[in-house]
Amino acid sequence: MKNASTTQSxxxxxxSADLEPAGLDTLYAIETPEGIDxxxxxxxxxxxxxxxxxxxxxxxxxxxxxxxxxxFAGNTGIGIWLLGSFLLExxxxxxxxxxxxxQTPGKRAFGLTVVNDNLTPVGWGASIMRxxxxxxxxxxxxxxxxxxxxxxxxxxxxxxxxxAGTIVIYRAQSAKSTALPxxxxxxxxxxxxxxxxQAIVSLTERAGVLSQARxxxxxxxxxxxxxxxxxxxxxxxxxxxxxxxxxxxSRDNRDADKQGGNRQTGQVGTEARTx
Amino acid sequence: xxxxxxxxRHQLLWQQLENWLAGYQKNVVIQASADNxxxxxxxxxxAYRRLCQHxxxxxxxxxxxxxxARLNQLVLACHQRIYQQKSVSRSRWLDYLFExxxxxxxxxxxxxxxxxxxxxxxxxxxxxxxxxxxxxxxAVMSPEQVMEVEAMYDPGNRVLGxxxxxxxxxxxxxxxxxxxxxxxxxxxxxxxxFGLGSIFFLLFNGVFxxxxxxxxxxxxxxxTFYPFVIGHxxxxxxxxxxxxxxxxxxxHALVNPGNLSRRQSLREAGHDAMKIMYGTFLMLVxxxxxxxxxxxxxxxxxxxxxxxxxxxxxxxITYCCLAGRRTAHGExxx
Numbered sequence: 336m337k338n339a340s341t342t343q344s345x346x347x348x349x350x351s352a353d354l355e356p357a358g359l360d361t362l363y364a365i366e367t368p369e370g371i372d373x374x375x376x377x378x379x380x381x382x383x384x385x386x387x388x389x390x391x392x393x394x395x396x397x398x399x400x401x402x403x404x405x406x407f408a409g410n411t412g413i414g415i416w417l418l419g420s421f422l423l424e425x426x427x428x429x430x431x432x433x434x435x436x437x438q439t440p441g442k443r444a445f446g447l448t449v450v451n452d453n454l455t456p457v458g459w460g461a462s463i464m465r466x467x468x469x470x471x472x473x474x475x476x477x478x479x480x481x482x483x484x485x486x487x488x489x490x491x492x493x494x495x496x497x498x499a500g501t502i503v504i505y506r507a508q509s510a511k512s513t514a515l516p517x518x519x520x521x522x523x524x525x526x527x528x529x530x531x532x533q534a535i536v537s538l539t540e541r542a543g544v545l546s547q548a549r550x551x552x553x554x555x556x557x558x559x560x561x562x563x564x565x566x567x568x569x570x571x572x573x574x575x576x577x578x579x580x581x582x583x584x585s586r587d588n589r590d591a592d593k594q595g596g597n598r599q600t601g602q603v604g605t606e607a608r609t610x
Numbered sequence: 611x612x613x614x615x616x617x618x619r620h621q622l623l624w625q626q627l628e629n630w631l632a633g634y635q636k637n638v639v640i641q642a643s644a645d646n647x648x649x650x651x652x653x654x655x656x657a658y659r660r661l662c663q664h665x666x667x668x669x670x671x672x673x674x675x676x677x678x679a680r681l682n683q684l685v686l687a688c689h690q691r692i693y694q695q696k697s698v699s700r701s702r703w704l705d706y707l708f709e710x711x712x713x714x715x716x717x718x719x720x721x722x723x724x725x726x727x728x729x730x731x732x733x734x735x736x737x738x739x740x741x742x743x744x745x746x747x748x749a750v751m752s753p754e755q756v757m758e759v760e761a762m763y764d765p766g767n768r769v770l771g772x773x774x775x776x777x778x779x780x781x782x783x784x785x786x787x788x789x790x791x792x793x794x795x796x797x798x799x800x801x802x803x804f805g806l807g808s809i810f811f812l813l814f815n816g817v818f819x820x821x822x823x824x825x826x827x828x829x830x831x832x833x834t835f836y837p838f839v840i841g842h843x844x845x846x847x848x849x850x851x852x853x854x855x856x857x858x859x860x861x862h863a864l865v866n867p868g869n870l871s872r873r874q875s876l877r878e879a880g881h882d883a884m885k886i887m888y889g890t891f892l893m894l895v896x897x898x899x900x901x902x903x904x905x906x907x908x909x910x911x912x913x914x915x916x917x918x919x920x921x922x923x924x925x926x927i928t929y930c931c932l933a934g935r936r937t938a939h940g941e942x943x944x
Contacts, residue, residue, distance in 0.1 A: 369662040372669075373686055410778030417784030424788075425795060454686060455693045460884050467795055467887065471802035480803075494802050497873060498860060498880035529672060536613075536674050580674070581612025 363490055363502060365454055375454055375504040380485045382445045383503055384478075389441030394423050425466065432462040438506070448506045452490075461499040468495035516542040520582040521574035524560060531560075532579050539576025613673045620664055624684060627657060631687050658688050709934035711889035715852065716934070718859055718882060725854035728812040729847075733820030740824025747825040750817055759822055763831040763838065783902035790846060790901075791894045794853040798887060801854075805861020812854040819847075837912045840919025841905045844926045845897035852890045856883035893926075 361377045401419050405412030431439040437449040437457055449457050449465070457465075472481030472493045481493035490502050516539065523532070538545075538553060545553075554561070554569035561571040665681040715722055739746045747756055793815070800807020826835045863879030864872060900922075905915075 367662065367685075367689055369659055371662045371666050371685070373689060374682055375686060410781040414778060414781035414784035417781070417788045421784070421788040421791065424792075450690070453693070454689060456690050460881070463887070464880050464884055468799045468802055470796050470799035471807065474800065474803065474807070498802065498876050498883075500877045500880070533672060533674070540674055540676055579612075581614030581616075 361491075363454075363504065365452075373454060375450075375502075377490045378445075378447045378503045378505055379491050380482055382447060383485070383491070384482075386439070386441035386445045386447055387478075389444050390428070390439050391441075393440055394427055397423060428466045428469075429459070429462045432457050432466075433459055442503075446506050447503050449501055449503055452500050452502050454504075457499075457501055461501050464499035465493075465495035465501050468498055471495070515539060515577065515580075516570075516573045518570055518573040518577060520577035521571065522578055523575040527560070535572055535576050536579050539573050539580070542573065613671075613677060616664075616668070616671075616673065617677065623657060623660060623664075624681075627661060627684060627688060630654065631684075631691060655692070658685075658692060661685055661688065706885075706888065707892075710885060712930055712932075712934035714882065714885035714889070715855075715930055718855060718886065721855040721858040721862070722852065725808070725812055725851045725858055728809055729816040729851050729854065732813050732816035733823070736817050736820030737824040737827075740821050741828050744828070747821050750821050756825070759826070760829060760831070763826055763835045765831060765834045779902045779906065782906065783898055786898035786901050787895070790898060791891065794850050794890060794894055797850060798853040798857040798860075798883070798890075801857020801860040801883075802864075803861070804864050805858050808854045808857030808861060811857075812851070815850060833912055837915035837919070838905050840916060841922055842897040842901040844919065844922035845893045845900065848926055848930075849890045849893035849897060852886055852893070856886040856890070859883050859886075 361379065362374050363377045364372050364374045367373050398416075398420055401416055405416050408415070428439050431442075432449050435443075438447070442448065449462070451457055451461055469481075472478055472484065472495055474480050481495075484493045484497070485491045488497070492502060496502060523535075527535075535557075538550070542550065550569055551565060554572050555564060557572060558564060558568060561568045561575075563571050661681070662685055665678070665685050668678050668681055736746070736750070751759075793811070797808055797811040797815075800811060826832070860876065860879045860883055863875040867875035870878070904910075904918075
């Protein structure tokens with residue numbers, strides 16, 4: 336969809352932020368009261384079914400353990416067991432969702448979280464609602480209605496999610512700041528477009544993630560820019576990436592930089608309010 | 611401004627907010643050691659607004675995905691923390707009990723009456739039908755089931771209700787909780803299918819219970835049957851009707867969303883329905899308790915049981931009709 340529209344109007348500016356929700360993306364975006372767009376990744380049916388299976392396993396395990404423990408308590412034991420199975424059936428997810436930040440053990444295992452559709456934590460009402468309606472999702476058998484609803488809906492909501500106004504998102508991984516390759520920064524050539532710059536920067540940032548061979552391959556594509564081949568070309572790209580991220584001079588030739596001293600001492604404190 | 615300068619300049623604020631968040635998550639260990647941990651922030655909302663601005667700036671300036679993702683995650687975590695909904699306080703529970711629940715029923719009176727009719731009409735038809743016609747009960751139940759029901763309320767029995775190997779009230783309590791509340795929850799949940807499920811369960815229960823009432827009365831087990839059912843029936847039957855009404859509210863929101871989108875309309879219906887369901891759940895617990903520990907006891911005389919049962923009916927009906935009148939016409943409480 337997006338591609339079709341851009342090819343029709345080549346003069347249109349390139350789509351800006353890489354986090355903007357595109358046609359087929361599973362990003363969920365809301366605008367907070369502070370006026371910024373907040374995004375989260377919506378979880379699809381497969382991880383949710385797997386998470387449910389894990390929870391089902393735990394529940395069964397608890398029921399079996401409870402059954403063994405109460406086997407010698409006679410009818411009283413049966414009564415307690417029935418009570419326990421009732422609570423597990425209807426309130427097991429509710430308790431976890433309310434007290435453990437939207438995560439049942441199964442959801443935790445797959446990094447999923449239930450939140451309200453304004454990305455706030457679920458409360459009692461929403462959680463009880465979506466779990467009571469689980470029975471409607473179950474119909475006619477084996478969660479057919481729920482899976483169908485998830486597949487058809489834009490944000491993978493089952494029927495209970497619709498009524499309670501909740502979504503299931505991936506809990507954001509704690510983003511680690513990746514170590515950049517140790518290369519002295521170098522100024523980029525003139526005439527790099529914004530997209531080129533972004534591409535080079537993200538290549539630099541992914542130095543630790545991509546395989547060496549793949550990085551070489553990508554660097555060789557940019558031979559017209561760097562003018563070097565193989566290892567040297569890749570190092571040149573790293574250097575440009577460093578420069579674009581804001582690094583200016585390596586320690587060896589800092590004195591060659593005319594304004595280097597000013598930058599180090601003056602800026603950090605005084606300009607803080609200007610943005 | 612280059613990204614590196616930007617990061618260096620605001621790093622401290624981000625770390626402070628991360629620390630603040632970590633303080634609230636019991637399962638997250640605070641990594642920062644004592645000596646280099648940044649000081650706590652005083653004004654969280656202000657810090658949060660600055661963080662939001664940083665995210666906007668980072669996006670606007672096309673800083674790298676890593677940084678934007680990190681800021682987005684931090685904003686999301688703070689957002690969740692700051693806009694967390696208040697937990698229910700004790701006084702709100704009392705408010706709900708004395709005003710909110712009956713007021714919610716009154717607000718949805720259309721659906722309550724409709725559910726009542728869907729339950730009572732087939733119950734009355736089948737009740738009188740089975741009383742007059744010996745064979746009608748076999749239209750809804752197999753002969754074995756009929757025998758079972760008859761055996762349950764045979765005055766010759768030592769205990770009342772369902773057959774018990776030993777008279778453990780607690781076991782029956784567990785059974786009634788699981789079975790009856792399950793029925794009510796299903797009656798509600800299937801309202802999601804355009805109300806059809808709720809209608810089905812209301813009709814089905816009406817037909818079934820009506821048939822049993824008629825048949826048992828015809829057979830003449832009245833001295834055991836009515837004292838047994840009257841007590842908990844006040845809570846149980848009404849609760850099932852209320853659960854059906856909540857389900858019908860959901861179904862109606864889907865069938866006829868009015869000016870709203872179906873999604874919005876369903877959200878509002880869900881909100882209304884939950885107000886009814888809390889009370890319904892409570893009534894069913896009371897009913898299960900009564901059924902297990904009071905209705906089945908053989909020590910109490912029939913007259914007292916009928917009297918107390920009648921009192922329960924009066925109590926439930928007056929509660930539903932009179933409680934919470936004050937707020938019913940004023941602003942609707944949530």
